[in-house]
Amino acid sequence: TKLILLDSLLQETYVMHGVIRKTNTKFLSFQLVIVLCLILCLELYLRIFKRNTEDLDIFARATYVKEYCEKKSLLSSTKRVTGNSFYQLYSNKKGAKNLFICLPQRMGTKAVFDFFNSAYGNNCTKLNDHCRSLQPAGNSVKIMFTRNPLDRLIIGQRHAEPSENSIRQGRKLLFSKKRIPGKKRNKKKYKFQEYLEKSVIANKTVIPITQECDVCSVNYDIVYDLDKGLEDLSLVGRTVGLDFDKPRSIKKTPKQRRRSFYSQLSMDQLEKIADIFKTDFVLFGYKFEFYK
Numbered sequence: 001t002k003l004i005l006l007d008s009l010l011q012e013t014y015v016m017h018g019v020i021r022k023t024n025t026k027f028l029s030f031q032l033v034i035v036l037c038l039i040l041c042l043e044l045y046l047r048i049f050k051r052n053t054e055d056l057d058i059f060a061r062a063t064y065v066k067e068y069c070e071k072k073s074l075l076s077s078t079k080r081v082t083g084n085s086f087y088q089l090y091s092n093k094k095g096a097k098n099l100f101i102c103l104p105q106r107m108g109t110k111a112v113f114d115f116f117n118s119a120y121g122n123n124c125t126k127l128n129d130h131c132r133s134l135q136p137a138g139n140s141v142k143i144m145f146t147r148n149p150l151d152r153l154i155i156g157q158r159h160a161e162p163s164e165n166s167i168r169q170g171r172k173l174l175f176s177k178k179r180i181p182g183k184k185r186n187k188k189k190y191k192f193q194e195y196l197e198k199s200v201i202a203n204k205t206v207i208p209i210t211q212e213c214d215v216c217s218v219n220y221d222i223v224y225d226l227d228k229g230l231e232d233l234s235l236v237g238r239t240v241g242l243d244f245d246k247p248r249s250i251k252k253t254p255k256q257r258r259r260s261f262y263s264q265l266s267m268d269q270l271e272k273i274a275d276i277f278k279t280d281f282v283l284f285g286y287k288f289e290f291y292k
Contacts, residue, residue, distance in 0.1 A: 069216035088133035100136035102213035
């Protein structure tokens with residue numbers, strides 16, 4: 001319809017001295033079609049990607065995730081592979097709602113878990129199976145926590161087990177060097193490149209949040225970006241009908257530290273990381289900016 005209107009408008013505009021310049025009209029019509037296509041593509045890009053900006057609150061992000069899942073049919077590609085990140089907390093306060101949480105691993109979220117555990121008066125730990133649930137209970141607010149994949153990998157490397165070679169080297173150093181009393185020995189860790197290749201790329205020890213939280217199957221009410229801090233947890237409290245105490249701050253990866261880690265990687269390794277976590281980058285609006 002837009003193209004027909006454009007063409008008729010052009011013909012009316014380019015009638016000069018009673019002669020319709022059909023050749024010019026067709027040419028200009030073709031040009032406007034190209035421009036219109038570019039505008040529509042830009043509009044689509046803005047709707048899909050630019051809505052993942054910092055001005056989206058925790059509720060708008062959840063709405064966007066639902067809409068994106070419906071449009072892009074991500075159900076099969078985001079199907080969960082583990083249930084270790086789901087927790088169900090029950091409220092004893094009259095009128096307050098229960099809370100179903102997806103708290104993915106390798107996000108430095110112990111402070112967040114302890115905060116909710118204390119608020120709900122449940123004696124849970126991350127290792128307690130009785131607090132885990134694959135499905136939300138009735139009257140539950142469903143919340144998913146997210147974090148930039150680049151920072152998750154740095155956190156994961158910090159908690160990774162050392163390689164066999166590192167263990168052997170550590171043992172040699174233990175018996176070959178004099179130990180200084182009172183000085184703590186540095187624990188042997190994977191080097192970042194080694195960790196990514198052997199643990200993440202080969203064995204998938206860290207998986208996308210879209211999979212870990214089964215993002216397109218669970219109808220989340222809140223999608224909370226931990227990179228923005230914990231100040232908005234008060235909004236969660238009002239949503240569930242509880243008065244939350246002021247939370248502690250959460251550690252963030254300094255930009256310089258991120259740059260020092262990712263500058264070690266080859267272009268091939270960076271491409272593999274981008275491919276593994278592409279749904280997280282797109283769906284949650286994170287940028288692949290390891291250099292800033």
